[in-house]
Amino acid sequence: MRMRRYHPLTLVFDLFSFIKNVAIFAFLLFVVKYQSQSFLFVWGRRVFAGIAVLTVVSHVFKWLTNRYAADETAFYLKSGLFDKTERTVYFDKVQNVQRHTSFLHTLFHMTSITFETGAGFLNSNVEFKAVTKEEADRLETLVKAQQVDSNNTEEQEFIVQEAETRVIHFTPTRRDLIKASFTSFSFLLLLAVAASLFSKLDALFDLEDVAEGWVLSLLKSGWLIAGTTIVLMVISVLVGFVWTYVKYGKYEIASDDKRITIRKGIVDETAFSILKTRVQAIEITQSWIKRLLGLAEVKLISAGGLGEEEQEISTLYPFLPVARAYSIIEEMLPGYEVQRETKRLPLKSLFVRLAKPYWFGMVSTALLAYFRPEPFGWHSAWWIGSIILLIIGIISRIADFASTQYTFTDGFIQISEGVLEKTTFLSRRDKIIEIKVSRTKLQQWTGLASIGLVNRAKPVRHEMLKDVSLWEADRFYSWYAGRVAEIKTE
């Protein structure tokens, strides 16, 4: 088998990311403090130059020595100059595929592609930082073909048909985008950027005095104030909308028989694809503002990693209308069904929760009693404060109890929790890798139990539901034991 070198532009991208990481540092050393003759900066510049040269050299050697190849079943990777490593990654271990095309990639007609495996240790994925689109397509097709093949040999013709059965489930309309831009508070973006810019410039040029004079002259005229406020608001809403558009504008959730594909981004394109059978669980989150607007964020949980924070894309569109979110899940993932009829915790679980000690309240009461703060000369502030804390504690426990819902039916479990931010967790019984039922002494006395389940993810995902009735916990235990009937073994 012929081992190939990575595309030469990989070097350029490596260097670019190096420059991006150290740019601020370099700016400080060579521009801002260029005049400084202090020991720190003189040596700082020398060490920096040394590190830069070493990095460039090491990247060149890395490029010269690293090779890869792929056949019908696996990737073969070679690396190392003195300490040589050879790695074989079988396609059926690939959990999901991510493609990221940054602006720089677009300029060179390149893309980057990452095949994530479920292995627990670091660097277990196969990453191509810069490949031509054709090569990326070739590799992805190889992986797809093998995955379909290994799952069902009889269904090989599906590979050909895949393109035909593709369904696009969602692309945002302008209305969706407007809602999204408000929900994400992106209209505050301008303010935040302006504030941080101001504070940075201020440190350099003492802007505050200048600005103060300017602001004062503005304040003198009511019309000017109103005018500027309106203009600023319009600008910030527009900026927020553009930002949202760039980020979420070209979103597309699609699926075919075998896999789910999510694409997003206008300048920076990202694509994520996962086999339906490799979806370990689903998480639906709603912040309070999303609940007000009836929106939800749906996230697919994969056993492979999901890329770095900013490029993370296992999320179906983060601002889906709730009803649509539920129906998309049901359309895309057969076997999943968001249950509207869920169970609540037994009433005694509320009493148990209320009876537990209020540590926060107790500690703050002790502090209040000791320091006896008297805001505005108000003597009884400390005990009233303590009572308010207690009431808040009680209310939050009641709300917590009331917002907890769960259900488990044939092959499926659903748990919702959270007052302000509601999270609903859905998983299939065959995807849960272990469970536990635990009971503290208090729960033993009151006939309650906590149930816990573990799902594959990176890192491993633990879910816990506290204070269900003992009877339900027993049912949960035997429910999980019933998975034997539905799993297929090789």
Place this chain on the structure above:
Amino acid sequence: MYKDIQEPSKRLAKEIIKVLRYSSLISHTIEAAILVAFYLLGRHFSWGSWSVWVLWIGIFHVVLSAIWGIGLRPLFIYKNTRYDINEDFLQIKTGAFHEQHELVPMTKIQAVSTKQGPILRKYDLYSIEIQTMGSGHGIIGLPKSIALDLRNQIAYFAKIREVDEG
């Protein structure tokens, strides 16, 4: 509708009580030795009244944890630990104050090993450690023949893989 599953019933070897007592005794002896050293140093350098406080707190802690660790905990562990396996599941039940039932499918077990420290060796016992995709589980203190059998059995059952697992 659901397949009923038996509660686990197999127990640890009775000698585990002694093993846990010995190991707890050793660690408490070390702690006590540190306290003695602290007392002697304090007296030699005349550290003053704060060191007396620290010493009393230390003694209090060591005595209480010794009563728990040497006296009670080994009994509780022996009395409350149960395990069992069948071809589909591993079950472990532990704890009296915080009772836990764990149910782990055989197909999700990735590694199983037996271990034996010096104290366990004295009683010819083995511990079993089980690694799953998500976490680790252990059964401490089984007689040699049972432990090795159990390990082999788990290894055999765990060899089967589920479709779609990767």
